[in-house]
Amino acid sequence: MDWLSVIVMLLVVGMIVQCVRLFLSDCDLELQWAEKFGYATGTLKDKVVWITGASSGIGESLAYRLAADGCSLVLSARREERLQQVKQNIIDRGYLKKENILVLPLDLLDLKSHSDAVETVLKYFKKIDILVNNAGRSQRSLIERCPVEVDRQVFEINTLSPISLTKAVLPHFMERIAGHVVFTSSIAGKIGSPGLGSYACSKHALQGWLDALRTEMYPYNINVTSVCPGPVFSEALVHAFTDKIDTSLGVTMDPREKRMSSERCATLMAVAMANRLDEVWISPHPELFYVYLFQFLPSTAKRIAKVLGQDRVDKIKSGSASLHKTK
Ligand SMILES: NC(=O)c1ccc[n+]([C@@H]2O[C@H](COP(=O)([O-])OP(=O)(O)OC[C@H]3O[C@@H](n4cnc5c(N)ncnc54)[C@H](OP(=O)(O)O)[C@@H]3O)[C@@H](O)[C@H]2O)c1
Incomplete structure (x- = not known):
């Protein structure tokens, strides 16, 4: 066998191995690699991390994960009482002392309060190393039935509020480089x-803003x-x-x-943070596979989605399928 054939064979085997890894995993290939061979989440020890949306779900789990790794x-x-409970749980598990946790209740929709909130954090910890803009709200309704007022509210909490809070923290980051x-x-x-x-x-808009932010902040050593x-x-x-309007699901x-x-989502987020990855996909299949498909074969993927999606849309319209079910 000549060298060229050996190289081609190795490439093909490599591609097959990557495909198998992709299908067995719950995150993208780069994050998988970082989890196995990259920096451990323990390298985040002593960082001051501000998590929004820490009163439940992903944000609460991330708080436990990072507390276990020694972050302040x-x-x-x-919901202040829920935040106090999260703080107490962290102390009870022996992860952190109470002075290493600041509970800062905040309605993120009140954009005017963001700079005061930043000042409060800086007064307490003297620095912020990482801001995690996690707070958000999902939405379930067909476009033809959804009033623009709902679009606006979704956009305000998922897009404008994290943009505003980030802008309030950036001067501190830029000063520290x-x-x-x-x-x-x-x-x-x-x-x-x-x-x-x-x-x-709301999330697509955020993604676009992040791509611009990442490049603009690169000279300041600020990761996104x-x-x-x-x-x-x-x-x-x-x-x-x-x-x-005003009715939750x-x-x-x-x-x-x-x-x-x-918990698993929070662990992978912490790995992404420790390894300063730019974008990570964290999901079970088939959703993870769909993202690869949409990324590499956009037209084909969108054509398949619109044709196969009709059945689901029809069922939602007729009331025989629920908007909130993943299937
Ligand atoms: N769960 C999923 O399947 C999924 C998938 C992809 C992405 N996400 C994203 O993950 C993030 C966390 O959501 P989750 O799934 O963990 O849901 P969750 O349990 O409902 O958590 C949402 C968090 O956001 C906070 N929040 C909502 N409105 C707020 C406001 N006006 N001001 C301050 N905080 C506010 C909530 O706290 P309070 O109510 O106490 O204010 C809560 O802590 C969101 O950005 C969501 O879009 C979730």
Whole structure:
């Protein structure tokens, strides 16, 4: 066998191995690699990390993960009693002392409060190393039934509020020539699917802003990580917007559904943070496979989605399928 044949064979075997790894995993190939061979999450020890949306779901699990790794934490959300409970859980597990956790209640929709909140954190910890913009709300309604007012509200919490909080923290990062901003985007920030139009719009917009931010902040040594999870167990469907203003979906996730645990999602987020990855996809299949398909064969993927998606849209319209079910 000549050298060329050997190289071609190795390439083919390598591609087959990567495909198998892709199908066995719950995250993209670069994140898989980082989890196995990259920096451990323990390298985040002593960082001051501000997590928004820390009162439940992914944000709460991330708080436990990072506390276990020795980070000091700022916990923000609206429900102060839930944040105090998260703080107490961290202390009870022996991860951190109480002075290493600042509970900072915040309604992120009040954009004017963001600079005061930054000052409060800096007064307490003297620095911020990582801001995790995790707070957000999902949405379930068909576009034809969804009032623009709902689109606006989804956009305000998922897009404008993290943009505003980031802008309030950036001067501190730029002065230090160091910093890291993490965003919980979504697979819906890569692919729009029926019933999630406004939500997909808000996360796609965020993704575009992040790509610009990443390049603009590179000279200041500021990292930007976009985390795109697929379905994860949390309170998301309890609080999701619907086609009626001021009416939340109020659905508790069915434990039999195929979703990732918030703990696993938080662990992979921490790996992405420790390795300063720019964008990561965290999801069970088939959603993870769809992202690859949409990335590499956009037209074919969109054609398949619109044809196969008709059945689901028809069922939602007729009321024989639920908007909140992944299937
Ligand atoms: N679960 C999924 O399948 C999934 C998939 C992809 C992406 N995500 C994203 O993951 C992030 C976390 O969501 P989750 O799934 O963990 O849902 P969750 O359990 O409902 O958590 C949402 C968090 O956001 C906070 N929040 C909502 N509105 C807020 C406001 N106005 N001001 C301050 N905090 C606010 C909530 O706290 P308070 O109610 O106490 O304010 C809560 O802590 C979101 O950005 C979501 O879009 C979730």
